[in-house]
Amino acid sequence: MNSFFFGSSERPLFGVHHPPKGKETRSEGVVLCYPMGQEYMRSHRAFRQLANLLLRRGHHVFRFDYFGTGDSAGASEDGSLAQWVCDVTSAIEEFKDNASLQRVSLVGLRLGAALATLAAADRDDVEKLVLWDPVVSGPSYVAELRAAAGRSDGEADPASGTIGVLGFPLTRALREELAQLDLRSLEETGARALEIVVSSERPEWSALHAAWVARGLPARHACIPSGGNWNEVDNFGSALLPQELIQGIVALFEKEAA
Amino acid sequence: MSREKVVRFGRETKLVGILSEPAAGVVGGDPMVLLVNSGILHRVGACRFHVRLARRLAEEGISALRFDFSGIGDSEVRRDDLAFEQSAVAELREAMDHLAASKGARSFVVIGLCSGADMAFEVAKADPRVVGLGVLDPWAYRTTRYYVKHYAPRLLRASAWTGLIRRRLAGRPAVAQNPGEPLLEELDLPTYVREFPPQKRAEDELRALVERDVKLCAIFSGGQSDHYNYEGQFADAFTALDLSERLLERYIPDADHIFTNLDHQRQVVDTLVGWLRATWRSTEPALQHAGAQAAQRLAAASAHG
Numbered sequence: 001m002n003s004f005f006f007g008s009s010e011r012p013l014f015g016v017h018h019p020p021k022g023k024e025t026r027s028e029g030v031v032l033c034y035p036m037g038q039e040y041m042r043s044h045r046a047f048r049q050l051a052n053l054l055l056r057r058g059h060h061v062f063r064f065d066y067f068g069t070g071d072s073a074g075a076s077e078d079g080s081l082a083q084w085v086c087d088v089t090s091a092i093e094e095f096k097d098n099a100s101l102q103r104v105s106l107v108g109l110r111l112g113a114a115l116a117t118l119a120a121a122d123r124d125d126v127e128k129l130v131l132w133d134p135v136v137s138g139p140s141y142v143a144e145l146r147a148a149a150g151r152s153d154g155e156a157d158p159a160s161g162t163i164g165v166l167g168f169p170l171t172r173a174l175r176e177e178l179a180q181l182d183l184r185s186l187e188e189t190g191a192r193a194l195e196i197v198v199s200s201e202r203p204e205w206s207a208l209h210a211a212w213v214a215r216g217l218p219a220r221h222a223c224i225p226s227g228g229n230w231n232e233v234d235n236f237g238s239a240l241l242p243q244e245l246i247q248g249i250v251a252l253f254e255k256e257a258a
Numbered sequence: 259m260s261r262e263k264v265v266r267f268g269r270e271t272k273l274v275g276i277l278s279e280p281a282a283g284v285v286g287g288d289p290m291v292l293l294v295n296s297g298i299l300h301r302v303g304a305c306r307f308h309v310r311l312a313r314r315l316a317e318e319g320i321s322a323l324r325f326d327f328s329g330i331g332d333s334e335v336r337r338d339d340l341a342f343e344q345s346a347v348a349e350l351r352e353a354m355d356h357l358a359a360s361k362g363a364r365s366f367v368v369i370g371l372c373s374g375a376d377m378a379f380e381v382a383k384a385d386p387r388v389v390g391l392g393v394l395d396p397w398a399y400r401t402t403r404y405y406v407k408h409y410a411p412r413l414l415r416a417s418a419w420t421g422l423i424r425r426r427l428a429g430r431p432a433v434a435q436n437p438g439e440p441l442l443e444e445l446d447l448p449t450y451v452r453e454f455p456p457q458k459r460a461e462d463e464l465r466a467l468v469e470r471d472v473k474l475c476a477i478f479s480g481g482q483s484d485h486y487n488y489e490g491q492f493a494d495a496f497t498a499l500d501l502s503e504r505l506l507e508r509y510i511p512d513a514d515h516i517f518t519n520l521d522h523q524r525q526v527v528d529t530l531v532g533w534l535r536a537t538w539r540s541t542e543p544a545l546q547h548a549g550a551q552a553a554q555r556l557a558a559a560s561a562h563g
Contacts, residue, residue: 071262076310233518
């Protein structure tokens with residue numbers, strides 16, 4: 001495992017490259033895209049495990065923090081959708097250079113799935129795009145975050161318009177960007193395969209699949225019942241490890257190799 | 259603007275951290291700050307608290323290292339069978355050794371929340387290079403005044419007389435797992451059940467730190483109200499010790515245990531930065547700073563009638 005900062009010196013991003021272990025090295029690297037806010041905290045462990053399982057199957061794996069998140073530069077208030085999509089692009093380029101890869105797959109959880117989808121739209125080097133419990137509609141996601149925030153933290157600061165959501169700021173600017181987000185309207189993708197992998201049946205996820213299939217996009221939908229309550233917080237800093245779903249994602253990469 | 263870089267250290271196990279340093283040309287010097295994991299949350303800290311604090315400290319000319327204990331975040335899993343309390347202390351000392359060798363650091367302030375606070379106390383006992391502790395929701399002991407505050411409102415409510423409330427401070431599974439094939443060593447998380455030491459033992463250990471003139475900033479949230487419910491309770495629980503010159507105690511009653519409210523986060527960061535600055539970066543004694551804050555609060559209280 002090699003951890004380092006990359007990107008511009010004004011806005012360095014933190015990344016971790018996991019080289020493959022084992023006899024065989026696959027030509028397809030995997031970039032993992034975290035969700036944001038408390039969902040990021042709760043899923044960090046799951047991403048480390050997913051990385052470990054993929055590298056043992058011969059894949060290079062890269063995970064990284066977006067600007068204004070994790071160990072990357074920027075205050076938590078400074079993140080934006082547009083910036084984060086650029087960060088996914090930077091991460092793919094950094095990873096390909098580092099590991100001498102021609103093609104990558106992307107695995108994104110919640111908002112990370114949406115960011116990966118947007119970043120893949122203009123690329124021709126994305127093999128698989130795995131959307132794990134994806135955020136499909138920005139407005140629905142904001143409503144979800146507001147509900148999670150509760151009354152005390154959910155009221156916007158009058159001066160800045162920022163809402164505190166389970167310990168993380170949701171700025172007015174980010175809410176406005178999210179208002180425009182709807183993955184169902186995606187017309188085309190550079191990815192060769194779109195895999196929607198979800199922990200439960202939700203209408204928005206089956207609607208996303210249906211919308212993409214109707215447009216002729218190469219989308220599949222699999223439900224692996226498991227923990228999906230990502231946006232939770234308690235006094236113990238609990239992590240969520242939906243083992244069956246993690247293994248389901250790993251299996252997608254095994255099938256490719258077979 | 260602070261500078262940050264990835265650091266790797268550890269004799270047996272590779273540990274990963276991020277060192278935030280003052281801008282080039284600014285002399286940092288002693289003490290350096292170590293930020294300790296809370297539970298299994300990785301080094302960015304609950305709600306990214308460690309990142310925010312480390313960068314503020316670097317702006318103040320104080321270097322801060324946030325790192326992951328073995329098995330947490332990006333650090334490797336240990337192969338020996340040390341209990342968490344032992345490995346945590348060993349790894350904090352390795353972090354100090356690393357900063358001593360690479361940066362010439364001679365003294366350290368250790369900051370942590372909950373189990374991180376417990377480990378801060380543990381390493382302070384073990385290593386004389388620790389000169390200060392910034393502890394959030396550390397162990398606390400009920401005093402007479404605690405019980406008065408706790409029970410007085412309840413005695414007036416009939417509902418308080420119904421039912422039996424049993425309270426325990428004990429660990430809870432930190433990881434919610436689904437059944438399935440085990441992921442072998444990936445599940446090898448450090449385990450730690452939080453139990454406050456007996457008060458007498460805590461007092462003896464605190465006395466040893468007082469004799470070394472270790473400074474203490476203790477911040478309590480309302481999330482630990484089962485054990486703490488007024489500012490000053492920590493000092494009241496240890497009246498046999500002379501803490502007055504060494505303790506800055508704060509209580510944020512509306513805050514939850516991991517300080518999710520953004521204003522509370524700012525208060526905690528401001529308090530810790532102010533305490534560090536006043537204690538180690540100013541000619542003014544720390545307690546002048548604490549005294550000034552107390553005076554401000556009194557003035558504010560008077561203004562509000």
